[in-house]
Amino acid sequence: MDVKEVLAWADKLVFAKTGAHLNNLQQAILAGAWDSQKYRDIAEDYHCSEPNVKRVAASLWKLISDELDEKIDKKNFRATMERFYISNSKIQNFVQSNFNQGEINFCGDSRYYDTGKTRSPSANSSTNSPSQQPEQRHNLTEAPEWEHHNNRLAEITTLKKWILAEKIRLVNMSGLPGIGKTTLARELVEQTKDNFDYILWRNCSETLTLKSFQTNLIEFFSQNQETKSSSLIDYLRLNRCLIILDDFQELFAPEKFAGTYLPEAESYGKFLKEMARSPHKSCFLILSWEKPTEIATLEGENRHCRSLQLGGLGEAATEILTNKDLKDRHKWGELIQLYSGNPSWLNIVAATIDDLFNRSVDRFLSYPTLFLGDLEPRLQEYYQRLSEPEKIVMGWLVNQEAADIFQKPVGANGHSPLLPDADFLTAIQSLRKRGLIEKISDNNGASLFIVQGLFKQYVKNQ
Numbered sequence: 001m002d003v004k005e006v007l008a009w010a011d012k013l014v015f016a017k018t019g020a021h022l023n024n025l026q027q028a029i030l031a032g033a034w035d036s037q038k039y040r041d042i043a044e045d046y047h048c049s050e051p052n053v054k055r056v057a058a059s060l061w062k063l064i065s066d067e068l069d070e071k072i073d074k075k076n077f078r079a080t081m082e083r084f085y086i087s088n089s090k091i092q093n094f095v096q097s098n099f100n101q102g103e104i105n106f107c108g109d110s111r112y113y114d115t116g117k118t119r120s121p122s123a124n125s126s127t128n129s130p131s132q133q134p135e136q137r138h139n140l141t142e143a144p145e146w147e148h149h150n151n152r153l154a155e156i157t158t159l160k161k162w163i164l165a166e167k168i169r170l171v172n173m174s175g176l177p178g179i180g181k182t183t184l185a186r187e188l189v190e191q192t193k194d195n196f197d198y199i200l201w202r203n204c205s206e207t208l209t210l211k212s213f214q215t216n217l218i219e220f221f222s223q224n225q226e227t228k229s230s231s232l233i234d235y236l237r238l239n240r241c242l243i244i245l246d247d248f249q250e251l252f253a254p255e256k257f258a259g260t261y262l263p264e265a266e267s268y269g270k271f272l273k274e275m276a277r278s279p280h281k282s283c284f285l286i287l288s289w290e291k292p293t294e295i296a297t298l299e300g301e302n303r304h305c306r307s308l309q310l311g312g313l314g315e316a317a318t319e320i321l322t323n324k325d326l327k328d329r330h331k332w333g334e335l336i337q338l339y340s341g342n343p344s345w346l347n348i349v350a351a352t353i354d355d356l357f358n359r360s361v362d363r364f365l366s367y368p369t370l371f372l373g374d375l376e377p378r379l380q381e382y383y384q385r386l387s388e389p390e391k392i393v394m395g396w397l398v399n400q401e402a403a404d405i406f407q408k409p410v411g412a413n414g415h416s417p418l419l420p421d422a423d424f425l426t427a428i429q430s431l432r433k434r435g436l437i438e439k440i441s442d443n444n445g446a447s448l449f450i451v452q453g454l455f456k457q458y459v460k461n462q
Contacts, residue, residue, distance in 0.1 A: 003034045006081055010064070017063055023323055029057045033074045034081075043351075052325070052354050138193060139220060143201040143244070144186055151316035152184050155308065159188050162306045163242070163283050164195055170276040170303075172286045172295045175310030176435050177382060178344025181287045184310065185244055188285075197239040204250045210267040217243065233278055241282035248288035254385045257426060258433040259293040269294050276305045289382070291433040309435060312341020321361075324350040328362040335361050338370075338453055345454065348374050370457045379458045386434075389419055389427040394436070394451060398459045402440060402448035 010030055011022045022030075032042040039057065043050040057074065065072045072080055162168040173181050193199060200220055202213065214232050221235035229235060251265040252258070261269060272294045275284050286292065291307060298305035313320075317336045320343060326332070339345045349364075352373045357363045364371075372379065386394070396409035396418075405428060409418045419427065428449065431437045437449050451459070 003031050006030060006034060010060075013067055014060075014063060017067075025053070025056055025323060026060060029053060029060060030077075033057075033077045036078075039074070052351075052359075137197060137223075138199045140189065140199065140201050142203045142246075143189070144182060146186050146190050147183070148190075149183060149187055151313055151319065152180070152187070155184060155310065156188060156191065158308065159184075160192060163188075163285075164192060167281065168283060168304050168306050169278075169280065170272060170284050170286070170295075170298065170305040172288065172291060172305075172307040173310055174288050174291045174307070174433070174435065176340070176342060177289055177378060178342050179310050179312065180343050181310055182246055183343075185246070185285060185287055189242070189244070192242070195240065196242045198241040199244075200241070201244045201246065203246045204248050206250055206262055206265065208251070209264060210271055214271075233274075233280060236275075236280035236282040239282065242285065243282065244285045244287065246287045248286050248292070249290050249385075252288075252290055252385075255387055257387050257390070257430040258290040259430075273298065276303045289385075289434065312336070312339075313343055314341050317341045317343065317346055320346045321350060324354060325359060326350060326353060326361050327359045331361040331365055334365060338365075340452055340454065344378075345375060348378075370454075372454070372458060372461070375454070376458065379455060382434075383455070383458065387427070387430065389423045390431055392418055393424065393427040393431065394455075394459050397437065397449060397451045398456045402442070402450050404446065404448055 007022065007027055007030060010026075014026070015021050028042055028045065032039075032045075039053045040050050043053045061072050061074070061077075064077075068080070068084060070080065159171065159173075162171055173185065175181050189199060189201070198221060200217065202208070202216070217232055218230070218235065221232075221239065221241070222229070235241070251261055251268055253260045253262045269292070272284070272286075272292060276294075276298045286295075291309075295305060295307050299307060314336070315333075318332055321332050321335070324347075335349070336346065339349055352371065353359060353361060353364045357367075383391075392409065397403050405425070408421075408424055417424070428437070432439070435452075436455055437451055440448050440450060442448055
């Protein structure tokens, strides 16, 4: 008996007793108890408070205890389930019959909870090609495990149109950390995998030189092929390939303008241009915090290149707050807007609201200052990547409701500009590439710029 069988049995039990399937937190508790995890660790993985985990767990143990007619808790859960599986047909018959018939349904649309970017040990997809095994053609070992999400339907539709219908060769998806780029890309792979001969997912780091990456691609494409080529472009022309490069910002230098490559990674800029300009039938999907400089150039040339700036979840983010069992639903929209619909940020702040404000969103929002708490280290990590001119511009912007770029920041004498005109405009453009400032229009149609709410508070705190 394994944890999947236990979750299936518990899901049927909870549904019979309550009319609702196991939610993600309940699944995380049962799976954690099965692996002897502490409540504190489960809470940390799920970004909620330990008391909340204990409260939900207590209800689960009572349901299971009543069903098995024996007191169940975290300590004896696994041993009891394994003993009952061997001796009690109530569990064994259900598991065997349903698994044999393929009738197990895990929590409706829910999945077993997976935290962050936990990589799957074997997440390989299928293919109909007779010449190679599926695991040889679809390599997703560095990708996260797939969890179905339907909260990005518009973005999925756009990406599928670009990649499948328009056959765009280079697609860039950028957005703030935690906004959901990796999750969306993983969903895209699952929905489009049958359209590609090869799929390869790679996570970038400063050690992933272009030469080693190209060699890796050629080795992957040449598996079991009688005729081999030393040219990557030949494989991209002969086969329909999807190559995902996640965390592409790791190739960029910190404390420089957005999209400035590390010295050892500068050749990637030329490579991206070549992949967009050279005829082939494959696609590179770039996931990054910052928009690479080449993307704007290629889009301007009307080359086979598109860029998607990923924003927050909007109304769909209410699912996160529902799972966290927060109160004051009429205030959820304000909370979502304040945290830009960022799923990672909302998970973290929901844990704070549960821990310090008894799950009351209204009380949290009524607090005199915006509390960043566990989010501050994440904002700091991103802020530290900014160049000095960008930090100067951010310091100027946060003290205004909306800023006109013709009213540049000046020094203490009130006359001399803090930055040369070229550096000032470059900093504004760089902050736009990072998604840290937004452009709005005044009544006369002039462009004004504002800092995203959460970063505005963080910069003011510095």
